[in-house]
Amino acid sequence: MNAQVRSLCLVALALAATASQARDYPIGAGWSRAPDLSVYGALRLSSELAQEREVLCLGHNPASVEDRWRAAYAAREAWITDALSRRYGSAAVTRAADVKVGRITCTTFRDDRWRKHHFQMLRLLEYRLVPRDHWRSSAR
DSSP, X not given: OHHHHHHHHHHHHHHHHHHHHHXXXXXXXXXXGSOHHHHHHHHHHHHHHHHHHHHHXXXXXXXXXXXXXXXXXXXXXXXXXXXXXXXXXXXXXXXHHOOOOOOOOOOSSOOOHHHHHHHHHHHHHXXXXXXXXXXXXXXX
């Protein structure tokens, strides 16, 4: 009996340690080591999910949502797509962007996780793809 209680305590401690570690990491932790094209696929997917949420859950006009996203992110995404196409080829970029998932669920509270996730992926790819001498050459 004592060995069973001790093993149950060890299992409970292991589960508690795992749960506490999972909460300490921010959303998107681990993406810094992911391949560029995987991050690009996640970027495109989070963009699609965030826009879908605005339309389906919040009832916004699809055209206005698309216009807002285009104004906010189109130039940056085009630059990233161009840089990735030069590095990996346009066929690989097209395959990476073709990620599909099921519909999202609508919540009763404000939920911007897909927009935040999109921004994190966008920033990560910008940091990775900017030329190493970009900041030095602009200071001259």
